[in-house]
Amino acid sequence: xxxxxxxxxxxPIRSFVRREGRLTRGQQRAMDSLWPRYxxxxxxxxxxxxxxxxxxxxxxxxxxxxxxDTPDQRVLEIGFGxxxxxxxxxxxxPCNDYLGIEVYxxxxxxxxxxxxEGDLHNVRVICDDAVQVLKHHLPDACLDRxxxxxxxxxxxxxxxxxxxxxxxxxxxxAQKLKPGGVFHLATDxxxxxxxxxxxxxxxxxxxxxxxxxxxxxxxxxxPLTKFERRGxxxxxxxxxxxxxxxxxx
Numbered sequence: 001x002x003x004x005x006x007x008x009x010x011x012p013i014r015s016f017v018r019r020e021g022r023l024t025r026g027q028q029r030a031m032d033s034l035w036p037r038y039x040x041x042x043x044x045x046x047x048x049x050x051x052x053x054x055x056x057x058x059x060x061x062x063x064x065x066x067x068x069d070t071p072d073q074r075v076l077e078i079g080f081g082x083x084x085x086x087x088x089x090x091x092x093x094p095c096n097d098y099l100g101i102e103v104y105x106x107x108x109x110x111x112x113x114x115x116x117e118g119d120l121h122n123v124r125v126i127c128d129d130a131v132q133v134l135k136h137h138l139p140d141a142c143l144d145r146x147x148x149x150x151x152x153x154x155x156x157x158x159x160x161x162x163x164x165x166x167x168x169x170x171x172x173x174a175q176k177l178k179p180g181g182v183f184h185l186a187t188d189x190x191x192x193x194x195x196x197x198x199x200x201x202x203x204x205x206x207x208x209x210x211x212x213x214x215x216x217x218x219x220x221x222x223p224l225t226k227f228e229r230r231g232x233x234x235x236x237x238x239x240x241x242x243x244x245x246x247x248x249x
Contacts, residue, residue, distance in 0.1 A: 030113035030116060033116070034113075038112060042126060062097070062099075071095060074096070075145045078101050080101070083108075086098060087115060089221055089222075101128065103129065146177060146182075148164070148183075149185070155189065163195070165199055167203055170183070177245040179245055183241075184240070184242050185241045193241070200241060205245060206246065
């Protein structure tokens with residue numbers, strides 16, 4: 001009797017856990033009515049292996065997606081949570097285009113509701129794995145800014161390998177930024193901020209806007225969240241990092 005061949009493939013370590021949760025009626029209505037207008041369908045991460053996705057995926061045409069080719073900036077936010085700050089940015093800066101990625105469907109539903117209420121034509125939403133979207137669905141040098149605000153810190157040491165900020169991920173972000181584009185990160189975990197600083201400082205092609213080893217003040221485009229205001233009242237710190245993609249020689 002022949003033995004079954006050993007499986008050598010390993011699933012990639014993810015920086016998130018899919019938490020579907022129960023959508024409220026408002027979130028479900030937003031998904032049903034607004035996804036066709038503002039949602040972006042991509043080959044599902046659960047239905048396609050990465051190598052298969054690479055064969056079938058085509059890069060998104062952002063000019064077609066947003067219906068214009070001359071925005072002031074094209075901004076990608078990874079893991080927008082419930083979407084309040086992204087909707088606020090889109091309302092404050094209507095000349096920018098905002099593409100948000102989130103795997104938590106209630107958060108997607110809430111952002112869509114906010115987009116509909118605000119009649120925000122400069123927002124598009126993807127519900128998928130950000131790493132796979134970056135690898136297979138976004139053209140190189142297509143973004144002016146990438147935002148990663150308060151990613152899961154995976155605070156237990158044995159889980160640090162799940163943190164999304166790694167040399168490989170940072171190099172991928174650099175590939176999608178235009179020369180002069182900015183990777184903006186924020187966290188309220190000091191040890192994660194320190195790790196972010198080490199990683200971004202080591203990846204070729206980036207320059208720390210604040211100077212070597214320095215954190216940046218919160219820029220105007222990042223609104224304060226309710227969670228952050230509460231943390232400030234309790235004396236909690238928040239660390240912003242802004243790294244610019246160096247111009248190509």
